[in-house]
Each structure stands twice: as C-alpha cells, then as structure tokens.
Amino acid sequence: MIRNFAYVKTGSIAEAIKALGAKGAKLHAGGTDLLGCMRDDVIQVERVVSISGLKDLKGISAKPDGGIKIGALTTIAEVAASTSIGEKYLVLAQAAAEVASPQLREQGTIGGNLCQRPRCWYFRGDFHCAKKGGDNCYSVDGENQYHVIFGGAPCFAVHPSDTAVALVALQAQLMIAGPSGIRAIKIENFFIGPDKSIEKENILAPNEIVTEVQLPPISGKARSSYRKIRARRAWDFALTSVGIVLQFENEKVSKARIVLGGVAPYPWRVEAAEKLLIGKKPDGAAATAAGQAAAEGANPMRDNAYKVEMVKGAVEESILALA
Numbered sequence: 205m206i207r208n209f210a211y212v213k214t215g216s217i218a219e220a221i222k223a224l225g226a227k228g229a230k231l232h233a234g235g236t237d238l239l240g241c242m243r244d245d246v247i248q249v250e251r252v253v254s255i256s257g258l259k260d261l262k263g264i265s266a267k268p269d270g271g272i273k274i275g276a277l278t279t280i281a282e283v284a285a286s287t288s289i290g291e292k293y294l295v296l297a298q299a300a301a302e303v304a305s306p307q308l309r310e311q312g313t314i315g316g317n318l319c320q321r322p323r324c325w326y327f328r329g330d331f332h333c334a335k336k337g338g339d340n341c342y343s344v345d346g347e348n349q350y351h352v353i354f355g356g357a358p359c360f361a362v363h364p365s366d367t368a369v370a371l372v373a374l375q376a377q378l379m380i381a382g383p384s385g386i387r388a389i390k391i392e393n394f395f396i397g398p399d400k401s402i403e404k405e406n407i408l409a410p411n412e413i414v415t416e417v418q419l420p421p422i423s424g425k426a427r428s429s430y431r432k433i434r435a436r437r438a439w440d441f442a443l444t445s446v447g448i449v450l451q452f453e454n455e456k457v458s459k460a461r462i463v464l465g466g467v468a469p470y471p472w473r474v475e476a477a478e479k480l481l482i483g484k485k486p487d488g489a490a491a492t493a494a495g496q497a498a499a500e501g502a503n504p505m506r507d508n509a510y511k512v513e514m515v516k517g518a519v520e521e522s523i524l525a526l527a
C-alpha cells in the first residue's frame with residue numbers, strides 16, 4: 205500500500221528546486237520508477253514534486269557546436285525514434301529502444317532513466333538491506349545471479365539504466381540545476397559507487413535536477429552500437445550490455461570507448477580493452493583480445509560467473525559487427 209503524500213505540480217525549475225528543499229520531498233518526472241518505489245515502500249516520500257509539465261525540459265535540438273541537446277523530460281521513446289540521434293549517435297538510439305516496454309518508453313524520461321534506483325530484489329523487497337540503512341547486503345550469501353562482477357561492496361546491486369551506458373560511451377555531459385544555479389558535469393563523473401555513497405547512485409543533492417543531456421559533436425566516420433543481453437525478449441534489465449563508440453582513420457581505430465552495463469554499480473568503462481584497439485583494424489584477433497581485456501579484474505559472486513563470459517563474447521561480437 206502506498207503511504208499518503210502531498211503532490212506539488214511545479215511551473216518552473218526554480219519552483220521545483222524550492223519545493224525539493226522540504227523534508228521528504230522527491231522529484232517526479234514520468235513516475236514509472238518513483239511510484240513503484242513508493243508503492244513498495246523502498247523509499248518514504250512525503251511530498252512528490254512533479255516537473256512533468258515543464259515544457260522547457262522537453263525535446264531534442266541541435267547545439268551550435270554540432271552536438272545535440274536532449275531535455276531531461278524527453279521520453280525514452282522520443283530518443284529511440286529521433287533521426288538526428290539515430291544517424292550520428294546510434295548507440296544511444298539503440299539503448300533507448302532496448303529500455304523496458306513500449307508503454308514505459310512512452311512515459312519514462314531520459315532524466316528519470318539515468319536517476320532510477322537499482323533493481324536488486326533485496327533493495328526492492330522486504331529486506332532492510334545495506335542500501336536502506338541496514339547492516340547487510342543480503343546478496344553476498346543470498347541470490348546473487350544478477351549482481352555485480354565489478355566494483356561492488358558494500359552494496360552489490362548493478363546499475364539498471366541502458367541509456368547511461370550509451371551516454372558514458374558518447375562522453376555526454378549533464379546540466380544540473382540547483383539552488384546556486386546551473387552546473388555542467390561529465391556523465392562519467394555523475395554516477396558514484398557504493399564505496400562513495402551507499403544511499404544514492406549519483407552525485408545529485410536532494411534539491412538538484414538534471415535539466416539536459418548534451419551530446420558532443422561526433423565525426424561522421426564514427427560507428428557505434430549498443431548490445432544488450434537479457435534473459436527474455438519481453439521487457440527485462442540487462443544481464444550484460446555493451447555500448448561502443450569507435451572512430452576511424454584510414455580504416456584503423458583512432459579512438460575507442462567501450463562501456464559495460466549490468467555488471468557494476470555504474471556504467472563500467474573498460475579502458476584496457478579500448479587501448480588494445482587503437483591503431484588497429486578491428487579484426488577477429490583484435491576483437492577477441494579486447495573481449496578478454498574487458499573482463500579483466502572481474503570478481504564474480506557465487507552465482508554470476510556466467511557474466512564474465514558474456515562480457516567477453518558481447519564485446520568481441522560488438523566490435524566485429526562495427527568492423
């Protein structure tokens with residue numbers, strides 16, 4: 205049962221920031237994750253502060269530098285369908301198309317997708333787990349087949365967002381509005397692991413709002429892709445996913461970004477794999493070596509060693525598909 209809460213529909217970003225300053229206040233965009241968390245009593249919210257009517261935060265447009273900006277309230281369906289994103293930033297269009305179900309993509313926003321809470325069954329269930337202020341992460345001795353193979357402790361839940369993986373691969377930047385104005389942050393520095401903060405998954409203060417996602421200009425010769433492996437074809441979160449952006453000069457890789465999803469508490473960049481590709485044609489040998497390198501340092505739990513092999517295969521296949 206959902207607890208009683210006050211509902212504030214705001215008319216401006218400034219109004220929303222002010223309303224978020226109240227005790228127990230939480231931002232509402234599309235509500236597809238927030239309301240589920242409230243219904244399941246994962247978080248206790250006294251005041252729902254809705255920004256869903258703020259037109260300034262909606263839409264996709266070109267930036268003067270040749271990049272693209274996406275308002276935080278742009279739906280995931282719009283991102284998936286955008287031709288300007290599909291033409292130059294395919295990794296993002298593909299990731300958005302892989303999110304949840306058509307209904308959720310129509311309602312869920314890009315800002316909400318980045319800020320959604322983890323899907324760990326202990327966190328979402330009736331367990332007073334470490335993320336909810338308890339002493340234990342129950343996945344350590346419990347059911348951990350969907351948990352991290354990189355970078356856990358003291359919480360071992362994976363980051364659930366598909367678009368976050370693509371945006372880290374694209375070196376996107378986020379605009380964040382707060383009481384002291386607007387700041388820009390590289391998306392890579394937005395997400396934080398449980399070693400830095402167990403209660404939240406990003407650097408946002410409670411009264412800060414992601415207002416925009418900015419994509420930098422990208423060479424017309426860049427190729428990118430998002431590959432998601434999941435247990436079933438219907439809506440499901442990634443067991444493992446890979447976002448790749450490769451830039452080419454004379455058919456050889458000049459720049460590479462390889463980011464993994466579903467395996468770590470935040471999008472997991474694999475620089476060792478990226479470096480192996482530089483100056484090479486992405487042939488079978490290079491792709492296999494990059495796949496091996498991507499899995500280096502993995503520390504699987506009792507039931508999720510299968511993800512190590514998935515990482516190797518998904519990275520290798522994705523590189524070959526882009527070659």
Ligand SMILES: Cc1cc2nc3c(=O)[nH]c(=O)nc-3n(C[C@H](O)[C@H](O)[C@H](O)COP(=O)(O)OP(=O)(O)OC[C@H]3O[C@@H](n4cnc5c(N)ncnc54)[C@H](O)[C@@H]3O)c2cc1C
Pocket residue numbers: 230231232233234235236237238239240276277280302303304305308311312313314315316317318319320321364365366367408412413414415439440441442
């Ligand atoms: C059945 C189901 C399946 C799903 N499958 C997938 C999947 O396969 N892949 C995937 O990536 N996601 C998946 N999701 C998650 C879904 O994509 C998110 O629920 C959605 O993207 C959240 O967007 P929203 O606008 O509804 O956010 P809301 O529910 O409104 O908000 C989510 C969280 O983000 C915060 N927030 C929202 N917008 C902002 C902002 N602009 N600035 C700061 N904080 C903000 C809210 O306070 C809240 O904590 C699934 C969800 C469900 C229910």
